Amino acid sequence: QVQLVESGGGLVQPGGSLRLSCAASRSIFSINAMGWYRQAPGKQRELVAAITSDGSTNYADSVKGRFTISRDNAENTVYLQMNSLKPEDTAIYYCNVYAPTVHSWGQGTQVTVSS
Numbered sequence: 001q002v003q004l005v006e007s008g009g010g011l012v013q014p015g016g017s018l019r020l021s022c023a024a025s026r027s028i029f030s031i032n033a034m035g036w037y038r039q040a041p042g043k044q045r046e047l048v049a050a051i052t053s054d055g056s057t058n059y060a061d062s063v064k065g066r067f068t069i070s071r072d073n074a075e076n077t078v079y080l081q082m083n084s085l086k087p088e089d090t091a092i093y094y095c096n097v098y099a100p101t102v103h104s105w106g107q108g109t110q111v112t113v114s115s
Helices: none
Strands: 004-007 010-012 018-024 033-039 046-052 057-059 067-072 077-082 091-097 109-113
Touching: 004 091, 018 033, 018 091, 018 109, 033 067, 033 077, 046 067, 046 077, 057 067, 077 091
Parallel strands: 010 109
Antiparallel strands: 004 018, 018 077, 033 046, 033 091, 046 057, 067 077, 091 109
C-alpha cells in the first residue's frame, strides 16, 4: 500500500553514472526488502538489485560491481547508484518491494545510456 516515486533517471553516456531515488509515502522500516527493477524495450521486467532491512544486498549478475543499492529508513528512501553504465542498461527503472508478486507499479524513471 506504500506509494513509491522514482526519480533521477535521464540520458547519460556510456561509462557515466546516475543516482536513482525512490521516495516512499510512508515508513519503509517494516518492509523487509526493497528492490529496483527495470524493463528494457521488448523485454520483461527484471530485478536489478534488492536490499533487506538489515542492509543485506543482492544484485543481478549484469550489474554486480557497477550498481549499489542502499536504503535510508529514516528518510523513507531507497537509492540506486549506477556507475559504468552501458547501453544495455537502458530501461525504465522501478522501485518496489522485493516480493514474489508485485501488485502495483509506479511510473518509473527512464534511464537511457547512449552516446
